[in-house]
Amino acid sequence: MVDGRWVERRPRRPDVERQLRTETRPPPWLAPQLPLAVPVPVPVPHIVSDDPLTVRHFMVPGEPLEELDASQGRTLGLFLWALHRAAAGEAVRRGVPPAREVLQERAWLADDFRTRHLPLLPPDRHDPAAALLEAVSALPADALVHGDPGPEHLLAQDGALTGVIDFGDAHIGDHAIDLAWALNGSSPAFAAAYGAQAALRERSRIWHCLGPWYEVAHGLDTGDQDTVRSGLNGVLDRLPGIGGP
Template structure:
């Protein structure tokens, strides 16, 4: 079985049946807008995004997402986030599901312009500075997301599957980085973070970021987990606008953010090659190159 396959897929006809519990949504206009690692997402009546868990881990993430989004409703973040509206009941052996406001646009990986994020450094700096200052109740990082000791072997294993897609110079640079990086444990953190900030969770419209989605990995941890997106999506020479807004970071935080950027990008590359997704593959390769700058 492909590790990305769903244990609980939801077809359009199944989604329509589940949505009948919400009388105010009838009649339904429904279309598939995304199939992620953990959820199948349908746009309903051009207003809402309904997320149906594809596996148990997706259900657990959905509970976290719903919890934190309710807390963030009145926080006035400078980049839009989904607003929770509907909470659907499970049917038979399936999972419950949720409906959020639909953020207009496409996910970043659908965009051809891989330099697009560079012009959004200032807004991203404002967004993450605000987010990381919030007092939100969320679970701790029990997955060791920033533990180089735990994640480095997984990264090396994944590299064996995608090494052939990397230019030789990039491959050599990446191997050098992994050889020299300090093997540290998961850092203690007290910051509220998104926790899964990467190109598939960023929405873009008309060349600008229009939303940040998929908050199922939000937790109390270390800000480097979110800063990784800056290192994978913005080339080194263009990061000044971001850090002018966010503030300076220390060397240890930078090293962890770069490592996480590489880890996420390599995992996205493995996903893209398994799923034959050229768009995600393009952004994953750019993410690796940017993180090494």
């Protein structure tokens, strides 16, 4: 924090620098298009120093959400509805990863998950797990998405949704990825505001089921066996959701 109103960020590793620079490009164009009843709904970061790289933006008021109430759900639904209708081509020109790169990364992740995760699952769960990865590979990539609008990236104050933060994972992808948390066990008001139809709900369930796989990968990458176990429990808990009610 700087002067009680600025958030200042610096990359801790060289490989994060490119992502941080990319974060500074879309928000100035994107923020005015997105409806939230607060002065600064989306942080608009700008570079204040190149050496070392330092990015600064106004502090967005509020604390991370744990769940959505009806009012917050409606606001988030309208917010994401507007985000997903922003011009994808313009977003790519401003540094957002294009569909081609996203689909390549998605295929690489599916192969990695097959190689490292499937052997850790009970044999009788291999087939539904493999089916999930096949389903993910077939999903579209045709809209600008936030990439991870979960509780830690949604801020609220006095009961109102005040901001959506951290657009570092924004890309051209399947807009159902942004609905995974809100549509699966969260707020009915969100679904009504967004206008989620049956096919979109099914795709959101696929992304919801995939969520714990990333936790397993993080645990494997860091050697944290507790995280691996927690992620595997999540994988098994969510697998029956594919094609379910």
